Amino acid sequence: MMVETITLGRFQHQRLDFKRWIPTFLTSYKTLLTFLWIAAFASVFLWQRNAVGGFLFFGRLPVKPMPRLRPVAFNLTDFGGVGDGVTVNTEAFERAIHAISKLGKRGGGQLNVPPGRWLTAPFNLTSHMTLFLAEDAVILGIQDEKYWPLMPPLPSYGYGREHIGPRYGSLIHGQNLKDIVITGHNGTINGQGQTWWKKYRQKLLNHTRGPLVQIMWSSDILITNITLRDSPFWTLHPYDCKNVTIKNVTILAPVFEAPNTDGIDPDSCEDMLIEDCYISVGDDAIAIKSGWDQYGIAYGKPSKNIMIRNLVVRSMVSAGVSIGSEMSGGVSNVTVENLLVWSSRRAVRIKTAPGRGGYVRHITYRNVTFDNVRVGIVIKTDYNEHPDGGFDPTALPILEDISFTTVHGQGVRVPVRISGSEEIPVRNVTFRDMSVGITYKKKHIFQCAFVEGRVIGTIFPAPCENFDRYNEQGQLVKRSASQNVTDIDYEI
Ligand SMILES: *[C@@H]1O[C@H](CO)[C@@H](O)[C@H](O)[C@H]1NC(C)=O
Ligand SMILES: *[C@@H]1O[C@H](CO)[C@@H](O)[C@H](O)[C@H]1NC(C)=O
Ligand SMILES: *[C@@H]1O[C@H](CO)[C@@H](O)[C@H](O)[C@H]1NC(C)=O
Ligand SMILES: *[C@@H]1O[C@H](CO)[C@@H](O)[C@H](O)[C@H]1NC(C)=O
Ligand SMILES: *[C@@H]1O[C@H](CO)[C@@H](O)[C@H](O)[C@H]1NC(C)=O
Ligand SMILES: *[C@@H]1O[C@H](CO)[C@@H](O)[C@H](O)[C@H]1NC(C)=O
Ligand SMILES: *[C@@H]1O[C@H](CO)[C@@H](O)[C@H](O)[C@H]1NC(C)=O
Ligand SMILES: *[C@@H]1O[C@H](CO)[C@@H](O)[C@H](O)[C@H]1NC(C)=O
Ligand SMILES: *[C@@H]1O[C@H](CO)[C@@H](O)[C@H](O)[C@H]1NC(C)=O
Ligand SMILES: *[C@@H]1O[C@H](CO)[C@@H](O)[C@H](O)[C@H]1NC(C)=O
Numbered sequence: 001m002m003v004e005t006i007t008l009g010r011f012q013h014q015r016l017d018f019k020r021w022i023p024t025f026l027t028s029y030k031t032l033l034t035f036l037w038i039a040a041f042a043s044v045f046l047w048q049r050n051a052v053g054g055f056l057f058f059g060r061l062p063v064k065p066m067p068r069l070r071p072v073a074f075n076l077t078d079f080g081g082v083g084d085g086v087t088v089n090t091e092a093f094e095r096a097i098h099a100i101s102k103l104g105k106r107g108g109g110q111l112n113v114p115p116g117r118w119l120t121a122p123f124n125l126t127s128h129m130t131l132f133l134a135e136d137a138v139i140l141g142i143q144d145e146k147y148w149p150l151m152p153p154l155p156s157y158g159y160g161r162e163h164i165g166p167r168y169g170s171l172i173h174g175q176n177l178k179d180i181v182i183t184g185h186n187g188t189i190n191g192q193g194q195t196w197w198k199k200y201r202q203k204l205l206n207h208t209r210g211p212l213v214q215i216m217w218s219s220d221i222l223i224t225n226i227t228l229r230d231s232p233f234w235t236l237h238p239y240d241c242k243n244v245t246i247k248n249v250t251i252l253a254p255v256f257e258a259p260n261t262d263g264i265d266p267d268s269c270e271d272m273l274i275e276d277c278y279i280s281v282g283d284d285a286i287a288i289k290s291g292w293d294q295y296g297i298a299y300g301k302p303s304k305n306i307m308i309r310n311l312v313v314r315s316m317v318s319a320g321v322s323i324g325s326e327m328s329g330g331v332s333n334v335t336v337e338n339l340l341v342w343s344s345r346r347a348v349r350i351k352t353a354p355g356r357g358g359y360v361r362h363i364t365y366r367n368v369t370f371d372n373v374r375v376g377i378v379i380k381t382d383y384n385e386h387p388d389g390g391f392d393p394t395a396l397p398i399l400e401d402i403s404f405t406t407v408h409g410q411g412v413r414v415p416v417r418i419s420g421s422e423e424i425p426v427r428n429v430t431f432r433d434m435s436v437g438i439t440y441k442k443k444h445i446f447q448c449a450f451v452e453g454r455v456i457g458t459i460f461p462a463p464c465e466n467f468d469r470y471n472e473q474g475q476l477v478k479r480s481a482s483q484n485v486t487d488i489d490y491e492i
């Protein structure tokens with residue numbers, strides 16, 4: 001890209017100079033040839049310009065023109081950006097975003113990132129902006145942590161999550177904003193997390209790693225048609241936001257040895273839609289959260305009204321779609337439908353612990369498919385990871401009103417493992433229309449402890465004794481007398 005830009009620049013000069021020289025030089029045959037050559041070249045160049053950036057020079061694949069989605073659109077190169085993978089473009093991004101911040105009243109502005117590798121340190125977004133990544137545009141996060149600003153801990157975590165005190169900010173960050181769009185022709189934001197993961201494992205970092213994209217205290221956010229990869233830490237973290245849509249996004253990180261690279265972590269967010277995404281990462285593909293222990297309880301902001309549908313996800317280390325374990329502000333009204341989890345350790349999981357407080361309720365899973373996963377459905381109530389010793393062990397979370405309808409699968413070792421406890425029983429769980437193939441024809445593959453609820457119709461594998469049984473017409477067939485029986489076997 002760099003070379004092409006220079007070629008264009010130099011050529012433009014030649015063309016201008018030439019105009020002055022025409023009268024004297026046209027006499028020479030040689031110069032005439034030169035003239036024709038340059039004229040032909042110029043017309044090709046102008047034609048390309050008129051085709052709105054339709055083609056790059058010399059046999060490159062056509063580049064899709066970038067649509068104008070705001071009244072004003074800028075090109076990152078207008079602000080000195082150089083997409084050579086080496087030049088640091090932080091100032092170009094900042095200047096462009098500063099220009100866009102002046103346009104809010106006029107419908108905002110769009111920043112086009114052309115094909116190229118645009119290395120940058122973290123920068124902040126502004127309201128009413130669209131960041132548009134061309135096909136083959138890659139925003140690269142700088143690897144040296146010196147460039148990453150430190151920020152205060154999230155109030156609902158009270159803690160940097162990995163280290164006490166401040167944490168690194170995210171590569172692309174936003175706070176107190178409205179109307180943000182990050183989209184493109186499947187361009188990429190690449191966090192180059194490899195160095196971070198390595199330093200984390202070697203305990204060389206003094207602060208919690210930064211997410212790839214983090215948007216806090218904001219509303220009306222749309223993230224579509226892009227790829228996010230190799231985040232240092234959580235990939236996409238909307239925090240205390242409202243009205244967030246994430247659609248047709250690919251999120252990638254190595255499935256092993258990419259610690260904490262969760263895909264999407266809706267955290268104290270409401271009115272959220274996540275659809276048509278492919279996520280394969282080194283931790284949970286999705287983890288819905290709402291703060292950690294006493295800090296999350298004090299902050300008191302739930303995650304609610306979240307729809308997750310038409311997703312294909314993979315997680316070898318954790319789970320496809322999780323709720324928790326940080327859920328102290330509460331999580332309610334979450335629907336997960338048309339989900340395929342493949343080649344994973346766990347498919348869907350709710351995790352919590354004494355000390356969290358809060359609740360997880362009104363959770364609906366519909367049409368979920370597990371293909372080759374170790375454990376399908378997991379509810380775990382002893383996920384004892386705490387920010388500090390200040391948590392209140394009597395702050396017990398409530399888990400209730402959770403339903404599973406149309407669950408299919410093959411190659412699942414343990415289809416269900418619901419381990420409530422005497423302190424944290426799991427209430428009102430419904431199963432209907434489940435048939436999950438198994439690799440181990442052992443007993444106890446539907447494992448339960450301290451769970452109460454009902455099974456409607458016949459399901460496979462046969463449920464544990466903890467559930468009431470209803471027929472397809474909804475009539476009670478057999479009431480359970482053993483809701484507290486423990487039948488959990490981690491050996492399988
Ligand atoms: C942005 O600028 C670069 C270099 O000048 C150019 O190649 C590209 O076509 C421009 N893109 C748009 C969308 O204007
Ligand atoms: C982004 O804004 C936040 C809040 O003002 C600030 O703390 C942070 O340092 C800014 N990040 C960058 C990279 O400027
Ligand atoms: C998803 O994004 C890709 C790449 O940007 C695009 O080609 C495709 O049409 C999009 N699909 C939908 C359903 O928007
Ligand atoms: C977008 O790019 C990613 C990474 O290169 C690729 O895996 C994905 O299939 C692409 N998505 C579409 C819709 O083309
Ligand atoms: C972490 O702190 C130690 C001791 O203060 C210091 O030597 C080291 O450079 C720091 N590392 C980073 C990555 O900041
Ligand atoms: C939600 O945000 C979208 C933009 O992403 C906007 O078009 C829509 O009007 C917002 N909805 C509400 C209810 O504010
Ligand atoms: C995603 O890309 C497809 C294909 O280019 C386009 O039709 C669609 O409008 C885009 N989605 C959004 C929300 O921009
Ligand atoms: C539950 O969430 C959905 C979005 O997934 C929303 O449409 C619905 O209104 C919410 N229900 C309640 C009772 O708030
Ligand atoms: C169920 O989900 C799968 C994707 O996992 C999808 O292909 C299928 O159409 C869905 N079925 C219904 C009835 O929506
Ligand atoms: C149990 O949960 C279902 C939703 O899964 C809900 O419709 C029903 O009202 C709940 N029952 C009780 C007794 O709360």
Ligand SMILES: *[C@@H]1O[C@H](CO)[C@@H](O)[C@H](O)[C@H]1NC(C)=O
Pocket residue numbers: 421422423424425450483484
């Ligand atoms: C089951 O445990 C719950 C507390 O988790 C308790 O309230 C209930 O009485 C127990 N039921 C039986 C039959 O022991």
